[in-house]
Amino acid sequence: MLTWLGYFERFGKNFLHGAGVTLELTAIGLAIGFVLGLLLALARCFGPKWLQQVAGAYIAVFRGTPLLVQLFIIYYGLPEIGIAFSQNMAAYLALGLNSAAYQAEYLRGSINAIGAAQMQAGRSIGLSKWQTIRYVILPQALRLALPSWSNEPISLLKTTAVVFLIAVQDLMAEGKRAATATFDFVGVYLAVALVYLVMVFALDALLKFLERKTKIPGMDIETSR
Amino acid sequence: MPEPILTIKNLTKKYGENVIFQNLDLTVNEGDTIVIIGPSGTGKSTLLRCINLLTRPDDGQIWLDNKEITARGTDEDKVRQHIGMVFQNFLLFNHLTALGNVKLGLDKVKKMSDKEATEKAMHELARVGLADRADHYPGQLSGGQQQRVGIARALAMDPRIMLFDEPTSALDPELIGEVLEVMRQLALEGMTMLVVTHEMGFAREVADRIVFMEKGYIVEQGSPNEMFNHPKFPRTREFLWKITELYGKKEKEAD
Numbered sequence: 185m186l187t188w189l190g191y192f193e194r195f196g197k198n199f200l201h202g203a204g205v206t207l208e209l210t211a212i213g214l215a216i217g218f219v220l221g222l223l224l225a226l227a228r229c230f231g232p233k234w235l236q237q238v239a240g241a242y243i244a245v246f247r248g249t250p251l252l253v254q255l256f257i258i259y260y261g262l263p264e265i266g267i268a269f270s271q272n273m274a275a276y277l278a279l280g281l282n283s284a285a286y287q288a289e290y291l292r293g294s295i296n297a298i299g300a301a302q303m304q305a306g307r308s309i310g311l312s313k314w315q316t317i318r319y320v321i322l323p324q325a326l327r328l329a330l331p332s333w334s335n336e337p338i339s340l341l342k343t344t345a346v347v348f349l350i351a352v353q354d355l356m357a358e359g360k361r362a363a364t365a366t367f368d369f370v371g372v373y374l375a376v377a378l379v380y381l382v383m384v385f386a387l388d389a390l391l392k393f394l395e396r397k398t399k400i401p402g403m404d405i406e407t408s409r
Numbered sequence: 410m411p412e413p414i415l416t417i418k419n420l421t422k423k424y425g426e427n428v429i430f431q432n433l434d435l436t437v438n439e440g441d442t443i444v445i446i447g448p449s450g451t452g453k454s455t456l457l458r459c460i461n462l463l464t465r466p467d468d469g470q471i472w473l474d475n476k477e478i479t480a481r482g483t484d485e486d487k488v489r490q491h492i493g494m495v496f497q498n499f500l501l502f503n504h505l506t507a508l509g510n511v512k513l514g515l516d517k518v519k520k521m522s523d524k525e526a527t528e529k530a531m532h533e534l535a536r537v538g539l540a541d542r543a544d545h546y547p548g549q550l551s552g553g554q555q556q557r558v559g560i561a562r563a564l565a566m567d568p569r570i571m572l573f574d575e576p577t578s579a580l581d582p583e584l585i586g587e588v589l590e591v592m593r594q595l596a597l598e599g600m601t602m603l604v605v606t607h608e609m610g611f612a613r614e615v616a617d618r619i620v621f622m623e624k625g626y627i628v629e630q631g632s633p634n635e636m637f638n639h640p641k642f643p644r645t646r647e648f649l650w651k652i653t654e655l656y657g658k659k660e661k662e663a664d
Contacts, residue, residue, distance in 0.1 A: 304463055305500035309514035309566055310490035319517060323504045400504050402548015 188371030195362045195375075202358030203379050209275055209344040209354060210387075214337055216280025221287030228288070229295045230317065239288070246285035252346050254278050259350045275347040283340050290336065294329035295321060327398050334391040338384055345380075355379060411438040413472075414570055414601050415460065420469035422455055429455045430625035433469070437570065437603060442596040444612040445605045447622035448648065453605040454497075456622075457572045460603070461494050474569060490518060493563030493571040497578050499555040501547040507534060507558045508543040511565045518566070533561040537591050553584030557591055564595075571595065573604040609653045613637060621645050 192199065227239040246254065258281075259274035269277065298321050306316030348357035359376035363369045415437040422429040430452040437443055445453050458464045460471060462478065462485045471479045478488045502510050511533050515526035534540050537557035547555050556576055563571060573592065577585040589611050596602060596615045606612065612619055613633045620630040629636070629645045640646045 301498070301500055302502070305496065305502065307463060307486070308461060308489060308492075308494040308496075309562060310486050310518040311514065312486050315517055319513060320502050324502075327504065400548065401546045402503075402550075 188368070188374050191362065191366070191368075191372055191375045195358065195372075198358040198362065199355065199376070199379055202353065202355035203383060205352065205354040206341065206344050206356075206380075207383065209272075209279060209347060209352070210337065210341040212276045213279030213283050213340055213344065216276065217283025217287045217336070217340070220280065220284035222291055224284060224288035225291035225295055226317065228292050229299075230313070243285045243288055246282050247289075251278065251282045251343060252349065254282055255346065255350060271347075271350050271352045274350060275344075275352045279340065279344060279347070283336060286339075287333065287336055290329050290333040291325065293332075294325040297328060298325045327400065330391075330395050330398065334388075334395070337387055337391065341383060341387060342380060411440065413437065414439050414474060415603070416472040417460070418470050418472075420456070420459060420471065421467050422452065422459055422464070423467050428625055430622075433625075433627060435620070435627070437601060439601055440599045441617045442600075442602045442604065442615050443618050443620060444616040445603065445620045445622055446607065446609075446612065446648070446652065447628075451622045452625050453622055454574050457494070457574050457603065457605060461492050461572060462488055463494075486518075490514075490566050491569045493566060493568035495556070495559050495563055495571065495573045495576045497575040499547070499552070499559045499579070501555055501558055501562070503547050506544050506546055507539060507550065507554075507561075510547070510558055511562045514562065514566050530561075530565055533565045534558070536564065537561045538587075551584060552580045553587045556580065556588045560588075560591055560595075570601040570603060573602065573606065575605050575607070577606065577608060607652055607655075609649070621648065623648070 224239045224242060227235045228243075231239065255274065255278040258269065258278050259271065262268065302320050302324065303313075303316055306320040307313070311319065344354060345356040348354055348360060351357070355376060359372055362375075363372040366372060413436045415435075417433060417435040420433040420435075421431045433456070435443075435456075445456070447453055455464065459466045462483075466479060469479070470477055473488065473491060477483075502513065505513065508527070508530050511530035512526045515521045515529055516523070519526075521529065531540060531543060534543055537560050539554060539557055539561065542550060542554060542558075545554075547558070550558065560571075560576075576592070577588050580588065585608070589608060592602070592604070592611070593615050604611075604616075616633050618630055619633055619636045621628045621636065623644065629640060629642050631640075636645065637649060640649065
Protein backbone atom coordinates (compact mmCIF):
# COMPACT_ATOMS: atom_id res chain seq x y z
CA MET A 185 0.00 0.00 0.00
CA LEU A 186 2.83 2.38 0.81
CA THR A 187 4.96 1.18 -2.08
CA TRP A 188 4.80 4.68 -3.53
CA LEU A 189 7.08 5.85 -0.75
CA GLY A 190 9.73 3.77 -2.50
CA TYR A 191 9.69 6.28 -5.35
CA PHE A 192 11.59 8.68 -3.14
CA GLU A 193 14.48 6.22 -3.26
CA ARG A 194 14.24 5.66 -6.97
CA PHE A 195 13.48 9.23 -8.10
CA GLY A 196 14.72 11.13 -5.05
CA LYS A 197 17.44 12.96 -6.94
CA ASN A 198 15.08 13.96 -9.74
CA PHE A 199 12.41 15.15 -7.31
CA LEU A 200 15.00 17.12 -5.37
CA HIS A 201 16.23 18.78 -8.55
CA GLY A 202 12.65 19.50 -9.62
CA ALA A 203 11.79 20.90 -6.20
CA GLY A 204 14.82 23.18 -6.49
CA VAL A 205 13.57 24.52 -9.82
CA THR A 206 10.08 24.98 -8.35
CA LEU A 207 11.46 27.01 -5.44
CA GLU A 208 13.54 29.06 -7.85
CA LEU A 209 10.48 29.80 -9.99
CA THR A 210 8.55 30.77 -6.86
CA ALA A 211 11.29 33.02 -5.52
CA ILE A 212 11.97 34.83 -8.80
CA GLY A 213 8.28 35.11 -9.69
CA LEU A 214 7.54 36.46 -6.24
CA ALA A 215 10.40 38.97 -6.42
CA ILE A 216 9.43 40.30 -9.86
CA GLY A 217 5.81 40.35 -8.72
CA PHE A 218 6.66 42.23 -5.53
CA VAL A 219 8.68 44.99 -7.18
CA LEU A 220 6.20 45.45 -10.01
CA GLY A 221 3.22 44.99 -7.67
CA LEU A 222 4.52 47.65 -5.30
CA LEU A 223 4.99 50.07 -8.20
CA LEU A 224 1.47 49.31 -9.44
CA ALA A 225 0.00 49.82 -5.96
CA LEU A 226 1.84 53.13 -5.53
CA ALA A 227 0.73 54.22 -9.00
CA ARG A 228 -2.88 53.41 -8.14
CA CYS A 229 -2.80 55.14 -4.77
CA PHE A 230 -0.64 58.18 -5.43
CA GLY A 231 -0.13 58.50 -9.19
CA PRO A 232 -1.75 61.01 -11.53
CA LYS A 233 -5.13 59.97 -12.94
CA TRP A 234 -3.78 58.51 -16.17
CA LEU A 235 -1.22 56.40 -14.32
CA GLN A 236 -3.90 55.12 -11.95
CA GLN A 237 -5.87 54.02 -14.99
CA VAL A 238 -2.88 52.32 -16.61
CA ALA A 239 -2.14 50.42 -13.39
CA GLY A 240 -5.82 49.54 -12.99
CA ALA A 241 -5.96 48.20 -16.54
CA TYR A 242 -2.82 46.11 -16.01
CA ILE A 243 -4.27 44.56 -12.86
CA ALA A 244 -7.62 43.87 -14.54
CA VAL A 245 -6.00 42.15 -17.53
CA PHE A 246 -3.54 39.99 -15.58
CA ARG A 247 -6.08 38.96 -12.97
CA GLY A 248 -8.78 38.48 -15.55
CA THR A 249 -6.99 36.00 -17.83
CA PRO A 250 -5.58 32.53 -17.09
CA LEU A 251 -1.89 32.32 -16.22
CA LEU A 252 -1.51 29.55 -18.76
CA VAL A 253 -2.73 31.82 -21.54
CA GLN A 254 -0.28 34.50 -20.42
CA LEU A 255 2.53 31.96 -20.33
CA PHE A 256 1.75 30.72 -23.86
CA ILE A 257 1.55 34.25 -25.22
CA ILE A 258 4.95 35.06 -23.74
CA TYR A 259 6.61 31.80 -24.79
CA TYR A 260 4.92 31.04 -28.10
CA GLY A 261 3.42 34.38 -29.09
CA LEU A 262 6.12 36.96 -28.50
CA PRO A 263 8.76 35.26 -30.70
CA GLU A 264 6.48 36.07 -33.65
CA ILE A 265 7.21 39.75 -33.09
CA GLY A 266 10.86 39.03 -32.51
CA ILE A 267 10.98 38.77 -28.71
CA ALA A 268 12.09 35.27 -27.77
CA PHE A 269 12.76 33.97 -24.26
CA SER A 270 14.26 30.75 -22.96
CA GLN A 271 11.74 28.43 -21.27
CA ASN A 272 12.87 29.42 -17.80
CA MET A 273 12.91 33.12 -18.63
CA ALA A 274 9.39 32.92 -20.06
CA ALA A 275 8.26 31.11 -16.91
CA TYR A 276 9.84 33.70 -14.56
CA LEU A 277 8.27 36.49 -16.54
CA ALA A 278 4.77 34.99 -16.73
CA LEU A 279 4.73 34.13 -13.03
CA GLY A 280 6.14 37.53 -12.07
CA LEU A 281 3.82 39.60 -14.27
CA ASN A 282 0.83 37.60 -13.09
CA SER A 283 1.75 37.68 -9.41
CA ALA A 284 2.34 41.45 -9.63
CA ALA A 285 -1.36 42.01 -10.28
CA TYR A 286 -2.36 40.08 -7.16
CA GLN A 287 0.36 41.56 -4.97
CA ALA A 288 -0.62 45.06 -6.12
CA GLU A 289 -4.12 44.46 -4.80
CA TYR A 290 -2.92 43.20 -1.41
CA LEU A 291 -0.61 46.21 -1.06
CA ARG A 292 -3.15 48.72 -2.32
CA GLY A 293 -5.63 47.64 0.31
CA SER A 294 -3.21 48.21 3.17
CA ILE A 295 -1.79 51.44 1.72
CA ASN A 296 -5.32 52.80 1.60
CA ALA A 297 -5.96 51.66 5.16
CA ILE A 298 -2.88 53.51 6.45
CA GLY A 299 -3.48 56.21 3.91
CA ALA A 300 -4.70 59.76 4.05
CA ALA A 301 -4.37 60.44 7.78
CA GLN A 302 -0.76 59.31 8.03
CA MET A 303 0.01 61.26 4.86
CA GLN A 304 -1.25 64.43 6.56
CA ALA A 305 0.80 63.70 9.66
CA GLY A 306 3.94 63.20 7.59
CA ARG A 307 3.38 66.30 5.48
CA SER A 308 2.65 68.36 8.61
CA ILE A 309 6.26 68.08 9.80
CA GLY A 310 7.59 69.06 6.38
CA LEU A 311 8.22 65.66 4.81
CA SER A 312 7.58 65.59 1.07
CA LYS A 313 4.94 63.30 -0.42
CA TRP A 314 7.52 60.68 -1.40
CA GLN A 315 9.38 60.90 1.89
CA THR A 316 6.08 60.32 3.68
CA ILE A 317 5.34 57.31 1.49
CA ARG A 318 8.83 55.93 2.02
CA TYR A 319 9.28 56.53 5.75
CA VAL A 320 5.73 56.61 7.11
CA ILE A 321 3.20 54.84 4.93
CA LEU A 322 5.10 51.89 3.45
CA PRO A 323 6.68 50.64 6.69
CA GLN A 324 3.20 50.42 8.16
CA ALA A 325 1.37 49.27 5.04
CA LEU A 326 3.79 46.41 4.34
CA ARG A 327 3.39 45.10 7.87
CA LEU A 328 -0.36 45.43 7.68
CA ALA A 329 -0.42 43.59 4.35
CA LEU A 330 1.75 40.71 5.52
CA PRO A 331 -0.90 38.30 6.88
CA SER A 332 -3.07 38.44 3.75
CA TRP A 333 -0.10 38.81 1.38
CA SER A 334 1.24 35.53 2.81
CA ASN A 335 -1.31 33.71 0.66
CA GLU A 336 0.56 34.81 -2.43
CA PRO A 337 3.90 32.95 -2.00
CA ILE A 338 2.03 29.76 -1.15
CA SER A 339 -0.44 30.09 -3.98
CA LEU A 340 2.40 30.97 -6.37
CA LEU A 341 4.46 27.95 -5.34
CA LYS A 342 1.61 25.64 -6.32
CA THR A 343 0.81 27.63 -9.45
CA THR A 344 4.34 27.17 -10.77
CA ALA A 345 3.33 23.60 -11.66
CA VAL A 346 1.79 24.82 -14.94
CA VAL A 347 5.20 25.71 -16.41
CA PHE A 348 6.00 22.06 -17.16
CA LEU A 349 3.73 22.67 -20.15
CA ILE A 350 6.52 24.70 -21.78
CA ALA A 351 9.02 22.03 -20.71
CA VAL A 352 10.59 23.78 -17.73
CA GLN A 353 12.13 20.99 -15.65
CA ASP A 354 10.33 21.66 -12.39
CA LEU A 355 8.96 19.19 -9.84
CA MET A 356 5.84 18.58 -11.93
CA ALA A 357 7.92 17.78 -15.02
CA GLU A 358 10.06 15.34 -13.01
CA GLY A 359 6.89 13.77 -11.67
CA LYS A 360 5.46 13.34 -15.14
CA ARG A 361 8.65 11.68 -16.34
CA ALA A 362 8.65 9.29 -13.37
CA ALA A 363 4.98 8.50 -13.92
CA THR A 364 5.59 7.66 -17.56
CA ALA A 365 8.50 5.42 -16.60
CA THR A 366 6.57 3.45 -13.97
CA PHE A 367 2.98 3.70 -15.28
CA ASP A 368 2.03 4.19 -11.62
CA PHE A 369 0.34 7.57 -11.93
CA VAL A 370 -1.35 7.46 -8.55
CA GLY A 371 1.78 6.48 -6.65
CA VAL A 372 4.15 8.92 -8.35
CA TYR A 373 1.81 11.88 -8.12
CA LEU A 374 1.13 11.12 -4.46
CA ALA A 375 4.87 11.29 -3.88
CA VAL A 376 5.04 14.56 -5.85
CA ALA A 377 2.10 15.96 -3.87
CA LEU A 378 3.92 15.15 -0.66
CA VAL A 379 6.98 17.12 -1.79
CA TYR A 380 4.78 20.13 -2.63
CA LEU A 381 3.11 19.82 0.76
CA VAL A 382 6.43 19.83 2.61
CA MET A 383 7.54 22.92 0.70
CA VAL A 384 4.30 24.72 1.48
CA PHE A 385 4.58 23.89 5.18
CA ALA A 386 8.15 25.16 5.28
CA LEU A 387 7.19 28.35 3.44
CA ASP A 388 4.24 28.88 5.75
CA ALA A 389 6.47 28.54 8.80
CA LEU A 390 8.89 31.07 7.29
CA LEU A 391 6.08 33.56 6.68
CA LYS A 392 4.71 33.17 10.20
CA PHE A 393 8.22 33.81 11.50
CA LEU A 394 8.47 36.93 9.36
CA GLU A 395 5.12 38.12 10.70
CA ARG A 396 6.27 37.73 14.29
CA LYS A 397 9.61 39.34 13.53
CA THR A 398 8.14 42.51 12.01
CA LYS A 399 5.38 43.00 14.55
CA ILE A 400 5.26 46.41 16.20
CA PRO A 401 4.48 46.38 19.91
CA GLY A 402 0.97 47.67 20.40
CA MET A 403 0.34 48.23 16.70
CA ASP A 404 -2.22 45.43 16.35
CA ILE A 405 -4.36 47.22 18.92
CA GLU A 406 -3.94 50.43 16.98
CA THR A 407 -5.08 49.04 13.63
CA SER A 408 -8.00 47.04 14.99
CA ARG A 409 -9.55 50.15 16.47
CA MET B 410 3.30 97.18 18.26
CA PRO B 411 3.79 93.39 18.26
CA GLU B 412 4.63 91.89 14.90
CA PRO B 413 1.97 89.75 13.22
CA ILE B 414 3.30 86.23 12.54
CA LEU B 415 0.24 85.10 10.66
CA THR B 416 -2.09 87.24 8.58
CA ILE B 417 -5.15 85.85 6.82
CA LYS B 418 -7.06 87.98 4.32
CA ASN B 419 -10.31 87.22 2.50
CA LEU B 420 -9.85 83.50 2.87
CA THR B 421 -12.55 81.42 1.17
CA LYS B 422 -12.92 77.66 1.08
CA LYS B 423 -15.66 75.72 -0.69
CA TYR B 424 -16.27 72.05 -1.27
CA GLY B 425 -18.29 72.15 -4.48
CA GLU B 426 -21.38 74.25 -3.72
CA ASN B 427 -20.81 73.99 -0.01
CA VAL B 428 -19.14 77.16 1.33
CA ILE B 429 -17.05 76.32 4.41
CA PHE B 430 -16.03 79.92 5.06
CA GLN B 431 -15.93 83.10 3.08
CA ASN B 432 -13.81 86.26 3.17
CA LEU B 433 -12.30 85.37 6.51
CA ASP B 434 -9.74 87.73 8.08
CA LEU B 435 -7.55 86.88 11.04
CA THR B 436 -4.26 88.17 12.46
CA VAL B 437 -2.06 86.36 14.96
CA ASN B 438 0.69 88.30 16.70
CA GLU B 439 3.95 86.88 17.92
CA GLY B 440 3.53 85.13 21.27
CA ASP B 441 -0.26 85.19 21.15
CA THR B 442 -2.44 82.28 22.13
CA ILE B 443 -5.63 82.48 20.14
CA VAL B 444 -8.46 80.08 20.87
CA ILE B 445 -11.04 79.46 18.18
CA ILE B 446 -14.41 78.24 19.39
CA GLY B 447 -17.67 77.50 17.65
CA PRO B 448 -20.15 74.74 16.83
CA SER B 449 -18.87 71.78 14.85
CA GLY B 450 -19.01 72.09 11.09
CA THR B 451 -18.23 75.82 11.10
CA GLY B 452 -14.90 75.41 9.34
CA LYS B 453 -12.50 75.72 12.28
CA SER B 454 -10.55 72.59 11.38
CA THR B 455 -10.63 73.47 7.69
CA LEU B 456 -9.16 76.86 8.56
CA LEU B 457 -6.21 75.21 10.33
CA ARG B 458 -5.72 72.84 7.42
CA CYS B 459 -5.68 75.80 5.03
CA ILE B 460 -3.05 77.59 7.12
CA ASN B 461 -0.92 74.44 7.02
CA LEU B 462 -1.54 74.11 3.26
CA LEU B 463 -2.95 70.63 3.78
CA THR B 464 -5.90 71.91 1.76
CA ARG B 465 -5.83 74.73 -0.75
CA PRO B 466 -8.11 77.69 -0.13
CA ASP B 467 -10.26 78.75 -3.10
CA ASP B 468 -9.55 82.42 -2.60
CA GLY B 469 -7.68 84.82 -0.33
CA GLN B 470 -4.17 85.03 1.02
CA ILE B 471 -2.18 83.87 4.01
CA TRP B 472 1.11 85.43 5.11
CA LEU B 473 3.55 83.80 7.47
CA ASP B 474 6.24 86.20 8.69
CA ASN B 475 5.29 88.64 5.92
CA LYS B 476 5.76 86.03 3.23
CA GLU B 477 2.70 85.00 1.27
CA ILE B 478 2.48 81.22 1.60
CA THR B 479 -0.58 80.94 -0.63
CA ALA B 480 1.40 82.41 -3.54
CA ARG B 481 1.95 80.30 -6.62
CA GLY B 482 5.20 78.37 -6.59
CA THR B 483 5.55 78.34 -2.80
CA ASP B 484 7.55 75.37 -1.52
CA GLU B 485 4.79 73.82 0.62
CA ASP B 486 7.10 71.38 2.36
CA LYS B 487 9.26 74.27 3.49
CA VAL B 488 6.28 76.25 4.79
CA ARG B 489 5.02 73.29 6.81
CA GLN B 490 8.35 72.99 8.61
CA HIS B 491 7.60 76.35 10.20
CA ILE B 492 4.02 75.48 11.18
CA GLY B 493 3.52 72.82 13.84
CA MET B 494 0.28 70.86 13.72
CA VAL B 495 -1.32 68.78 16.44
CA PHE B 496 -4.20 66.56 15.37
CA GLN B 497 -7.36 65.50 17.12
CA ASN B 498 -6.52 61.81 16.63
CA PHE B 499 -2.81 62.26 17.41
CA LEU B 500 -1.79 60.64 14.10
CA LEU B 501 1.48 59.36 15.46
CA PHE B 502 3.64 57.15 13.24
CA ASN B 503 2.64 53.83 14.75
CA HIS B 504 5.69 51.91 13.55
CA LEU B 505 8.10 54.22 15.37
CA THR B 506 8.84 54.70 19.06
CA ALA B 507 8.06 58.00 20.75
CA LEU B 508 11.68 58.99 20.10
CA GLY B 509 11.43 57.84 16.48
CA ASN B 510 8.30 59.92 15.97
CA VAL B 511 10.00 63.08 17.17
CA LYS B 512 13.27 62.30 15.36
CA LEU B 513 11.89 61.56 11.91
CA GLY B 514 11.51 65.19 10.83
CA LEU B 515 14.89 66.16 12.31
CA ASP B 516 16.46 63.28 10.46
CA LYS B 517 14.79 63.51 7.04
CA VAL B 518 13.73 67.16 6.82
CA LYS B 519 16.37 69.00 8.84
CA LYS B 520 19.04 66.43 7.90
CA MET B 521 20.57 66.46 11.37
CA SER B 522 23.15 63.87 12.34
CA ASP B 523 21.79 60.95 14.33
CA LYS B 524 23.41 62.19 17.53
CA GLU B 525 22.10 65.73 17.14
CA ALA B 526 18.62 64.51 16.23
CA THR B 527 18.48 62.16 19.23
CA GLU B 528 19.56 64.91 21.61
CA LYS B 529 17.05 67.39 20.22
CA ALA B 530 14.25 64.78 20.23
CA MET B 531 14.99 63.79 23.83
CA HIS B 532 14.91 67.45 24.79
CA GLU B 533 11.45 67.84 23.22
CA LEU B 534 10.17 64.67 24.90
CA ALA B 535 11.42 65.98 28.23
CA ARG B 536 9.57 69.22 27.52
CA VAL B 537 6.27 67.31 27.41
CA GLY B 538 7.29 65.15 30.37
CA LEU B 539 7.83 61.91 28.45
CA ALA B 540 11.61 61.41 28.47
CA ASP B 541 11.07 58.10 30.28
CA ARG B 542 8.72 56.86 27.54
CA ALA B 543 11.14 57.47 24.64
CA ASP B 544 11.38 53.81 23.64
CA HIS B 545 7.64 53.10 23.86
CA TYR B 546 5.57 52.61 20.73
CA PRO B 547 2.35 54.63 20.32
CA GLY B 548 0.32 51.47 20.93
CA GLN B 549 1.94 51.21 24.36
CA LEU B 550 1.09 54.77 25.39
CA SER B 551 -2.11 56.25 26.81
CA GLY B 552 -4.06 58.73 24.70
CA GLY B 553 -2.76 61.65 26.72
CA GLN B 554 0.82 60.47 26.33
CA GLN B 555 0.31 59.94 22.59
CA GLN B 556 -0.94 63.48 22.19
CA ARG B 557 2.03 64.82 24.13
CA VAL B 558 4.34 62.93 21.77
CA GLY B 559 2.36 64.56 18.94
CA ILE B 560 3.10 67.96 20.45
CA ALA B 561 6.79 67.09 20.89
CA ARG B 562 6.96 65.93 17.27
CA ALA B 563 5.64 69.29 16.09
CA LEU B 564 7.83 71.29 18.51
CA ALA B 565 10.97 69.52 17.34
CA MET B 566 10.83 71.37 14.04
CA ASP B 567 11.09 74.71 15.92
CA PRO B 568 7.91 76.06 14.35
CA ARG B 569 7.03 79.75 14.28
CA ILE B 570 3.45 78.89 15.18
CA MET B 571 1.64 75.84 16.54
CA LEU B 572 -1.82 74.82 15.34
CA PHE B 573 -3.93 72.62 17.61
CA ASP B 574 -6.98 70.95 16.07
CA GLU B 575 -9.18 69.89 19.00
CA PRO B 576 -6.19 68.30 20.73
CA THR B 577 -8.18 66.88 23.63
CA SER B 578 -11.46 65.89 21.94
CA ALA B 579 -10.45 62.25 21.47
CA LEU B 580 -9.24 61.87 25.04
CA ASP B 581 -10.86 60.37 28.11
CA PRO B 582 -11.67 63.13 30.63
CA GLU B 583 -8.97 62.05 33.07
CA LEU B 584 -6.27 62.40 30.37
CA ILE B 585 -7.23 65.89 29.17
CA GLY B 586 -5.50 67.71 32.02
CA GLU B 587 -1.97 66.53 31.21
CA VAL B 588 -2.26 67.73 27.58
CA LEU B 589 -3.72 71.10 28.54
CA GLU B 590 -0.94 71.52 31.10
CA VAL B 591 1.69 71.07 28.37
CA MET B 592 -0.12 73.60 26.19
CA ARG B 593 -0.41 76.06 29.07
CA GLN B 594 3.34 75.72 29.62
CA LEU B 595 4.01 76.39 25.93
CA ALA B 596 1.89 79.53 26.02
CA LEU B 597 3.82 80.73 29.06
CA GLU B 598 7.10 80.15 27.21
CA GLY B 599 5.81 82.53 24.54
CA MET B 600 4.98 80.07 21.76
CA THR B 601 2.53 81.48 19.24
CA MET B 602 -0.50 79.19 19.21
CA LEU B 603 -3.78 78.87 17.36
CA VAL B 604 -6.01 76.45 19.21
CA VAL B 605 -9.37 75.01 18.19
CA THR B 606 -10.93 73.58 21.32
CA HIS B 607 -14.05 73.22 23.42
CA GLU B 608 -12.07 73.46 26.67
CA MET B 609 -13.46 76.71 28.04
CA GLY B 610 -11.33 76.57 31.18
CA PHE B 611 -8.22 76.61 29.03
CA ALA B 612 -9.61 79.37 26.82
CA ARG B 613 -10.54 81.55 29.75
CA GLU B 614 -7.23 81.10 31.51
CA VAL B 615 -4.65 80.94 28.71
CA ALA B 616 -6.07 82.69 25.64
CA ASP B 617 -5.00 86.21 24.75
CA ARG B 618 -7.94 86.34 22.41
CA ILE B 619 -10.98 84.14 21.80
CA VAL B 620 -12.46 83.94 18.32
CA PHE B 621 -16.05 82.75 17.99
CA MET B 622 -16.77 81.22 14.59
CA GLU B 623 -20.12 80.09 13.30
CA LYS B 624 -21.28 79.00 9.84
CA GLY B 625 -18.05 80.10 8.24
CA TYR B 626 -17.96 83.59 9.75
CA ILE B 627 -16.11 85.10 12.64
CA VAL B 628 -19.04 86.32 14.73
CA GLU B 629 -17.02 88.00 17.41
CA GLN B 630 -13.54 88.08 18.90
CA GLY B 631 -12.05 89.56 22.02
CA SER B 632 -10.24 88.95 25.28
CA PRO B 633 -11.58 86.15 27.51
CA ASN B 634 -13.02 88.80 29.82
CA GLU B 635 -14.89 90.53 26.98
CA MET B 636 -16.13 87.28 25.53
CA PHE B 637 -17.25 85.60 28.74
CA ASN B 638 -18.53 88.62 30.60
CA HIS B 639 -19.61 91.18 27.99
CA PRO B 640 -20.25 89.43 24.67
CA LYS B 641 -21.67 91.80 22.05
CA PHE B 642 -23.88 89.24 20.38
CA PRO B 643 -26.56 87.08 22.05
CA ARG B 644 -25.38 84.15 19.88
CA THR B 645 -21.92 84.29 21.48
CA ARG B 646 -23.41 84.36 24.95
CA GLU B 647 -25.70 81.45 24.13
CA PHE B 648 -22.90 79.29 22.71
CA LEU B 649 -20.49 80.03 25.57
CA TRP B 650 -23.15 79.25 28.11
CA LYS B 651 -24.01 75.96 26.46
CA ILE B 652 -20.45 74.83 25.98
CA THR B 653 -19.33 75.78 29.48
CA GLU B 654 -22.29 73.89 30.91
CA LEU B 655 -21.41 70.85 28.81
CA TYR B 656 -17.65 70.75 29.16
CA GLY B 657 -17.32 72.45 32.54
CA LYS B 658 -18.77 69.37 34.16
CA LYS B 659 -16.28 67.13 32.43
CA GLU B 660 -13.42 69.35 33.56
CA LYS B 661 -14.54 69.13 37.14
CA GLU B 662 -14.71 65.36 36.90
CA ALA B 663 -11.21 65.32 35.50
CA ASP B 664 -9.81 67.25 38.48
